[in-house]
Amino acid sequence: MAQALSPDGTPVTVEGVTLSTPGLTGEVEVLPAGAPGLRMREGAADAFVAAIASAGFMEQLTIEISRPAEVASVAGLRGGGGPEITVSVPDPGRYFAQVLLYTAEDGTQSWHLPREPQGEPGRTVRATTSLTYTIPRAVQPAEAGGGPVHRGLIWAVGRKLLKVLAFPLLERGTAVVAERLATRWEAEHRPYLLRTFGPDDYTHTEGRGLDAEDWARFAQGPALLFLHGTFSRSDLAFRDLPPHRFEELYELYQGRVFAFDHPTLSADPAANAHELVARIPADRKLQVDVIAHSRGGLVGRELAQHVQGPRVRRLVMVGTPNAGTVLADSKHWGVLIDRMTNLLQFVPDNPVTDTLDAVLTVLKHLALGAVRGLDGLAAMDPAGAYLRERLNRPLPPDAGAPEVLHAITSDYDPPANSPLARVSRNGLTDLVFGRDGNDLVVPTHGVYRLDGVPGFPVPDPLLLQSHAGVDHTTYFTDPAVGERLAAWLR
Template sequence: MPELERDNEVELAYGVRLRSSGVSATVGDVRQAPTATRPVRGVVADELLGDSGDAVARLLPVVEAAGMRTVLAVPLDDVQVPPTPFGGVRALTGEENYVELSVPGPDPDEGQVVLEVDEVGLVRWHIDVEAAATAVAIADNGTALAARGVAPVRAGIEQTFRIPIVQLDQGGVGGQQRGFLGFGVRKVLHLIRFPIEAAAAAVGKAVVGWWEDRRRPHALSLVTPESLGDVPPPDGVSAARLAELADKPFLVLVHGTFSTIRSGFAGLNRSGGGQPDLAELVARYEGRVLGFDHQTLHVDPTTNADWFLRRLPTDRPVTLDLLTHSRGGLVGRRIADPALAAAAGVPTPDVRRLIHVGTPNGGTVLASPKRWTTLIDVFTNLFSMLPEEVATPTAEAVIELVKQVATGVFNGLAGLTAMDPGNPAVTAANAQVFGGGASGAAGAVRAITSDFTPAAEDLRLRALNAIVDPFFGTGNDLVVPTQGVFEAGDYRVTDPFVVQSPSAVVHTAFFSDVRVRAKLGEWLPGAV
């Protein structure tokens, strides 16, 4: 097997070249899918990815359904970087220690991305260096997103992918004294091709917006424990039915990025610990529990809230308790805005409660275009740990975002940039004080957040945490900074509930936690 020596390069089969910066490794046999020479639409599924461990096995059906096919696999063994004087994490930005993988470019109507699979089960996505440079330019130089149009970046006859190598001292976990590298001394780089959706470009839309319009339309439905897992009906709950029920308060569930009501609030449907679950909440509100499914990637929270408000009765204000997760809290804030209700032609809702659970009120650094691949990595790993029926809806949205950014298209994602701390609109939203207070028109605003630290024995989450933590530089739940949920400019939420380490929760697991459900039981009064 060829050796990749530090700061050298090696030519491999099938036009593959590896170049090292500060990294040495043993390169295994490069495997090519037998049908890889065909256009990607003709490549047989599951020729190389099927034996890549549990994490990839969970993703495989979603990847295949999205038309993505692995065409090459490059194994790396005994990966090493120079030791540091004090041990610990190295090269989290990839500026010092990395491997560059150069491969033949795809056909003109195809895109390529690299999926890195590490021996501890961590998976990471990598876009080519040209697309990555575009993302950095947009984030750091304020390049107008609209200026990019919807035409993909083309890399000519060759594409290069930079794979940062991170070393973390394992610290003797489980009696093993070696460090683990890239979160394992072995990794496999899978080159994945996919067709570019010509239909999206034909209607002038980026892929994600085209996909969300088709697969994730806005919907408002009455939710029960039995129906939570169902795809909402296209028509949802009628305005007439809402008017009939409007004599008492509603509980409205508002999910976060990539998610749906059925995936985002699945934890509420798991009874246990003697704490309130969805069945109890439905009983408290006498059946008045609404699930608001909305598009989270290509439209902003104001557009989401406007859609919701226009479904409310026009002859009377409704009373709402909003239970929101992640980005859904930004939508909840807009629902409580009297000016937006007036523009929608409905009375301002009486928002008795607005509960933020992991909401990026101050934004999240992972929403910057140059961090979108890290955001994708976090959600890919977190949702591959969840039950399939919960993980699949979210993984589908993640994969569509992977496909778009892999072709260098960073426009048409207003739902993500609405959470970017570098977006002036985020600062402006937190400087607005309307309705007599920073909470807007909401009567009582609550917040639940987490400062997550992984258990020592959980190597996969330790690896993920080591990648994410340096970007935040402060406590976080792997997606949102802890403090930013309840302190964001002039928007302040008093007496937040912070789920502390060492038993804190990650961003996707709040509603499964009995302590969180106990707080919700205190804060949600029901139809009274």
């Protein structure tokens, strides 16, 4: 049964959950996992439920705050209180870790960790019976017309929805090692695979591994290699290329087209490139052109500059963080997972299940305070050792390089007054990137500008302006991108 909130900050307890909501009125109800009608009330997509389960999370409860309204002043409360409310929920126990997903009234989402430390069994023993979270108090108006026309992860428009989730710290009776969470998950869900990539299967999850007949064909002329980015796979990264454009490229290379699925969180681009070369038969000397999205461009540069493998003739980098992205700094990993979650929430047709479970793997690292074990993510840190000391340092005379570099980048602005604009920008200043243009994940100019690095700045990049509406996940939906790929590779 719903209970009224106390805007003076007096704690309210409902079904074992305690809320202090200074400056906020409304009603709160606590719904256990699996409560009748819960999915309908919260508007949870089937893909969201599947992704949560796939990542090993279980739902504990959902807190719904209906009719929320901020009050300017309340007797006994100065200035309407602070900007946050506090929520205390039952601790799932020492063999579980807990997180909270907050969905605001306008559908924007953010992940929250408890104030209390969590760790692996035997290392951290929690002495409390509850965990406490701080949640934004601000009431966000829903979009005009009752909400967006597409369905994202959860759509409890007009209400605050707090979903409490937990994941186990024991597997088959053995304590998990926090630093190896990403390694283990990627070994199962993002294994290495050099795969076929043709008009009939480039959007398919399962690609056939390459055989001797394929390698013999690839050695007969230049081949085209596709390299995906973080949180992704080949079919997810390039599925938005229109079929007619993909067929054009496929015919241009006479069927010599393949892709490389690889882990992006636990292994850095150098490790990816070495593994790619190790999977090519030693007696096959290949020439390749590369289309790379996001972090895949760093793998492409590794192939060209540092690894003795196929000769890279042309490298097309689409949204590649050549100068890094501050979201890869461990201090901003929380912002990164929130941003990726909101892209899944607001950008139509994103692959929710396949991407969210990768995002949740990073969330597990954060929940347990495990910074190590995410070498692939840290490799994109602008101030990190990988970019500074390896990929972006001056090349030695005997180092290789692509014969031709191309770049595609975007300066994306979410539609004015949209929820996505609110969570990514603060007025005219982006909360993470400052005033630099970006595609919500990678700085615009960092794709093609580097100081003192051979081949940079990349000449004649395709720069998609804000009116094109292209963010980091939607490059291949834009016709100009397909046209430029065909022109460069033709």
